[in-house]
Amino acid sequence: MPLLWTDEALARTRAAFGGEPWPYGVDANRTTLEAFARWADEQGVTHRRVEVDELFPASVRTRYRI
Secondary structure, X not given: OOOOOHHHHHHHHHHHHOXXXXXXXXHHHHHHHHHHXXXXXXXXXXXXXXXXXXXXXXXXXXHHOO
């Protein structure tokens, strides 16, 4: 069921985030994914720094165009 204030809420969210609040795909989220990988390494969650392109297999990146 749609909410009456959805359009207004989305407009405020886009204004606050400077565009699309929930971008799709690796390229659109690369900065966030790089920070995630860096922090995981710094906190010892991973044994080494993982590159963003290593997070998703080529078959998934190609199939879903991410």
